[in-house]
Amino acid sequence: MTPPILRTLPALRAATSDWQKAGETIGVVPTMGALHDGHLSLVKLAKEHCDRVIVTIFVNPKQFNNPDDLKNYPRTEEDDARKLARFGIDVLYVPEPDQIYPQGFSTTVSVSGLTDVMDGVMRPGHFDGVATVVSKLFLQTSASDAFFGEKDFQQLQVVRRMARDLDIPITVHGCPTIREIDGLAMSSRNLLLSDRARVNAPMLFEEMEGIAAGVGSGQDFAQLQEQAVQRLQNAGFTKVEYLEIRANDDLSLLSTPTRPARLFASAWLAGVRMIDNIAI
């Protein structure tokens, strides 16, 4: 059965207050819809961990720094509800825009430091939009646990810091990236790739794996990076925005992984911006 859809905060609060009175744990999986197996893996984990599960779908205008990107973002609510049917979640929360940003809304949640690099630079204002909407969703759902994919690792760290700094009583779980059979990280934006671009898209992950293996066997990262960028450009990636090693905890730039770190990449292919990261 497709899950009950709630579109207003009072309706959501009516449901969650009963659960809270009964001492039940509440898991939330925040999404912008166009659900794929990556999202569904988060839902599965939430179901395993929590008594109650809420999935949210809200295409958050405040986190898009490009109006065309917002306009083109896939919206597939009926399909999404169908995909969730087999998980037995308690509520699909699809708030009307004014339930998140009522008339006169004038607050921004901004996390500094972690957002001064990578997507924080490439997409000005993006993480303010994410931190603002996620803090609202945490407070509106009264969730005890939240589930985010490591695919957006920088987002995950920003959300963790925001929850910690604001004393929001929630545990933020980071969950492994789910990949297509050819290695491409699952993303709602993959729907925007042309057939031709889809064939070349996994190359980003292949190059990243090559770099990780090279660094693991003692090769020079700068050289591996330069060669990978060249090959990606030859294959039609128009812009490699970053391909760099950063520390897991504070995302500081490293020339070699001397502490727990990840290799982060962002590149454009046929008008679609792709991001990925792997442990290194």
Ligand code: PAF
């Ligand atoms: O990762 C996403 O889909 C969005 O950034 C999120 C966390 C749902 C906030 O709008």
